[in-house]
Amino acid sequence: MDQHLSARLPFSFAAVADSHGWRQLAPFSGDREDLRYILRLASGRVTELRLTGAGAGVRVNTEDGLEPAETAEVTATVAWMLGLDQDLSPFYEAARHEPKLAAAAAQAKGRILRSATLFEDVVKTILTTNTAWASTKRMVANVVNLFGDPLPADPARRAFPAPAQLAASDEATLRNEARLGYRAPYVLDLAQQVAAGALDLEALRTADLPTPELRRRLLALKGVGPYAAANLLMLLGRYDAIPIDSWALTVVSKEWHGGAPIGPAEVQAAFARWGQFKGLAYWFWDYA
DNA sequence: GGTAGACCTGGACGC
DNA sequence: GCGTCCAGGTCTACC
Numbered sequence: 616m617d618q619h620l621s622a623r624l625p626f627s628f629a630a631v632a633d634s635h636g637w638r639q640l641a642p643f644s645g646d647r648e649d650l651r652y653i654l655r656l657a658s659g660r661v662t663e664l665r666l667t668g669a670g671a672g673v674r675v676n677t678e679d680g681l682e683p684a685e686t687a688e689v690t691a692t693v694a695w696m697l698g699l700d701q702d703l704s705p706f707y708e709a710a711r712h713e714p715k716l717a718a719a720a721a722q723a724k725g726r727i728l729r730s731a732t733l734f735e736d737v738v739k740t741i742l743t744t745n746t747a748w749a750s751t752k753r754m755v756a757n758v759v760n761l762f763g764d765p766l767p768a769d770p771a772r773r774a775f776p777a778p779a780q781l782a783a784s785d786e787a788t789l790r791n792e793a794r795l796g797y798r799a800p801y802v803l804d805l806a807q808q809v810a811a812g813a814l815d816l817e818a819l820r821t822a823d824l825p826t827p828e829l830r831r832r833l834l835a836l837k838g839v840g841p842y843a844a845a846n847l848l849m850l851l852g853r854y855d856a857i858p859i860d861s862w863a864l865t866v867v868s869k870e871w872h873g874g875a876p877i878g879p880a881e882v883q884a885a886f887a888r889w890g891q892f893k894g895l896a897y898w899f900w901d902y903a
Numbered sequence: 904g905g906t907a908g909a910c911c912t913g914g915a916c917g918c
Numbered sequence: 919g920c921g922t923c924c925a926g927g928t929c930t931a932c933c
Contacts, residue, residue, distance in 0.1 A: 741928095743926090743927090744926070744927045744928065745910085745911080745912095745925085745926040745927040745928070746911080746912065746913085746925085746926055746927085747912085747913070747914075747925070747926070749913080749914085750911095750912060750913065750914095750926090753912095753913090754912090790911090794911090794912070794913095795911090795912095796910075796911035796912055797909090797910045797911050797912095797928090797929095798910095798911080798928095799911095801928090837928090837929085838927090838928070838929090839928085840927060840928045840929080841927085841928090842927060842928085843927075843928085860926080860927075861925080861926065861927085
């Protein structure tokens, strides 16, 4: 199957693919020009999406023979992952007048690559906390390889596990085989709540909730603190949050405080004038 | 409400 | 090769 999906302009496929490190995490593969993702459809079929930029949108290639409902699911999933319908024109208009953001605006940077589900993004975000990026990549790969369904055409490659697949595991396996360490009970608890229907994470993707309430719900998840909640709000398109980690403190200090020790308040203050887009301003700022 | 210490892994470093 | 130290956010207990 081959189809073209249009995006709200301005749009750059490479800019979305490169927006952060997500494309380095399984089941993503490929590069900024030719992005691959192994998707488990609601039908249970596992298929590989091949995504490439195509003018004002994206070309989506999958195996032939998908049912109409499966094709519709692929279309909706890709639109979500790439944020095709997001309107960032107010941000671009403001950024055009800020030298440190002009390049981002000119290159249509602003959309942030998402996984197929919020569940997957919450798990991945938990696995970014309190660890080095190399460890995050290893933990995510372990989770996919241990619990995900294989791609029939290449069984060594797998989809991200569904909540029920992770929920059927146990803390010892997640801790000792997936090497999640103390994060194991957080991921297991999340998967069990979603699998049991006690937590409808995916509903938060379209929930018409004020950002503070959405943040409160994310913070209620075990393993999700201020940094993780802000990162997830960004992924949900709520750009009035700044995910403040040690890197943020470092770059903001170098940019405005001469490298002196600072705290989260200084990071917030540095981008306060960007209001509903301060997360994007922080993310795409051209740091010295 | 604020703070200290524990949590866990893997890489860097010294011996 | 082995042991130690450290970085990286969140949770819990305590004040």
